[in-house]
Amino acid sequence: MTAAARPARRYALLLALWDSDYARKVYGGYHNVFVSAFGTGGAGERWDCFRVIAGEFPAAEDLATYDGFVVSGSPHDAHGDEPWIRRLCALVRTLHAMGKRVLGVCFGHQLLCRALGGRVGRARGGWDVGVRTVTFAPGLMDQGRGRGLGFLAGVGSEFPRSAAIVEVHRDEVWELPPGATVLASSEKTRVEAFAVGDTALGVQGHPEYTADILLNLVDRLTSQGDIGARAGEEARRKAAEAGGGPDRAFWTGLCRNFLSGAGGGGVVVSSTRPVTEVAGGGCFAGTAPMVQLASAAPASIS
Numbered sequence: 327m328t329a330a331a332r333p334a335r336r337y338a339l340l341l342a343l344w345d346s347d348y349a350r351k352v353y354g355g356y357h358n359v360f361v362s363a364f365g366t367g368g369a370g371e372r373w374d375c376f377r378v379i380a381g382e383f384p385a386a387e388d389l390a391t392y393d394g395f396v397v398s399g400s401p402h403d404a405h406g407d408e409p410w411i412r413r414l415c416a417l418v419r420t421l422h423a424m425g426k427r428v429l430g431v432c433f434g435h436q437l438l439c440r441a442l443g444g445r446v447g448r449a450r451g452g453w454d455v456g457v458r459t460v461t462f463a464p465g466l467m468d469q470g471r472g473r474g475l476g477f478l479a480g481v482g483s484e485f486p487r488s489a490a491i492v493e494v495h496r497d498e499v500w501e502l503p504p505g506a507t508v509l510a511s512s513e514k515t516r517v518e519a520f521a522v523g524d525t526a527l528g529v530q531g532h533p534e535y536t537a538d539i540l541l542n543l544v545d546r547l548t549s550q551g552d553i554g555a556r557a558g559e560e561a562r563r564k565a566a567e568a569g570g571g572p573d574r575a576f577w578t579g580l581c582r583n584f585l586s587g588a589g590g591g592g593v594v595v596s597s598t599r600p601v602t603e604v605a606g607g608g609c610f611a612g613t614a615p616m617v618q619l620a621s622a623a624p625a626s627i628s
Contacts, residue, residue, distance in 0.1 A: 334370035337585065338392050340378045340414065342400035342433055348542040360396060363534035363578045364429075364585060378414050389420070394427035394585040397434030399532060403497055404436035405446050415441040427525050429581055432495055435519075435528035442503035442522060449498040451514050453553055455544060456564035457572050458493045460510040460518040460531070462486065475507065476524050477584040489573040491518075491531030492540045494547075498530065527584045533577035540565060 345355045353359050357375045365371060374392075376382045379400065384392070397418070402411065418441035421428050430438035436446040466478065489510075499517040502508065506526075509519040518530045532540075541562065548558035565571070 334368060335366070335393050335586070336372045336374070336391055337364075338384050338395045339373055339375045340383075340395060340397045340417075340434075341375060342379050342398050342402065342414070342437075344377075344379065346542070346546065349539065352538070356398065359536075359539070360398065360534050363574075364396060364581050366582060366586065378410055381410055381413075383413065383417060389424065389426070392426065393587075394429065395421055396585070397428065397430045397437055399432030399434065399494070402433065404433050404440055405497065411437070418442070422522075422526060425525055427585055427587070428527075429585060430526075430528040431534065432530060432532055433497075435530050436497055436499060438526055438528045439499045439503055439506075439517075439520070442506070442526060444499060444503035444506065445501040446497060447500050449496055449515065453496045453557060454493045454514045455547065455553060455557060456493060456561035457490050457537075457540070457567075458512055458514060458531070458564070459488050459490045460512045460515075461488045462510045463508055466509060475521050477527075477580075477587070486576070489576050490571070491529075491533065491577055492535040492537075492572050493531045494535075494540070494543055495530060499528070524584075524587070527581070529577070529581070531572075531577070533574065533581050535572070536574065537565060537571040 339357055339360050341356060341360075343356065349356050349359060353362075357373075361373045365373060374384065376384055378397075379402070397414070402408065404411070414437060418428055418438060422442060428438060430436070440446050493514075498515050499520065502517065502520055503522060506520045506522045508517055509521055512518050515530055517528075519528060521527045535543075544553075544558050544561045544565075547553045548555060553561075
């Protein structure tokens with residue numbers, strides 16, 4: 327790609343899951359959910375979509391052309407040993423070494439931790455499903471200035487004390503990777519968000535999820551027996567008690583600040599975003615070139 331042809335911003339969405347019938351019918355697939363949440367809608371912005379769960383990865387020679395990468399959630403375990411998960415860990419390590427921005431959501435949050443040298447595993451408190459309020463670390467802005475977390479400046483003079491987010495997970499971060507800073511925690515999960523400098527951000531919850539996606543997922547988890555009927559009812563109750571639902575505008579704005587490298591000017595709080603150009607034929611082009619990485623050895627988890 328020539329400099330003249332390169333879009334103003336180019337991002338890669340690494341989807342570690344298949345589209346649910348609901349997401350496909352209502353949103354046209356999870357790729358639209360992510361791009362509408364994290365895209366700015368700016369002219370020339372491009373999102374390339376790769377279904378990494380199917381072995382579809384960006385080409386090694388194209389990595390330098392991307393401004394940022396997003397690793398999605400997944401029904402699979404970030405501590406698993408499937409070949410595509412090991413390969414994704416290797417890719418994340420490569421991107422980190424290149425200084426590329428990587429945002430991990432849920433499974434992506436855990437995989438980012440694992441790839442950078444932390445430890446993840448089953449949540450000691452079991453499943454967390456619903457809308458949960460997480461608490462931000464005290465003095466976060468001061469910590470951010472000292473640890474190179476420039477994207478935090480985009481929220482203004484100080485972080486809010488807390489914010490609600492959709493949670494759907496049964497795994498969690500056990501130990502942070504070297505150099506990481508805990509940004510948020512909750513009574514259920516010790517590491518709800520972490521960052522390593524300005525190039526790695528993990529969020530355990532789902533900033534991209536809307537309330538209707540959560541409720542549909544609760545129904546599916548209940549019908550499949552992944553969570554019990556009582557847990558399903560509790561999740562629906564918590565979602566109803568959340569009033570306006572998760573603080574989606576805050577979370578998506580924070581993620582956009584991170585991906586764009588914004589360090590000021592305030593979080594963009596509008597949660598209604600046009601879907602920008604999405605390449606990849608509905609996020610499964612099938613013929614996309616694969617990354618070949620010499621460092622594709624399994625990440626060790628004990």
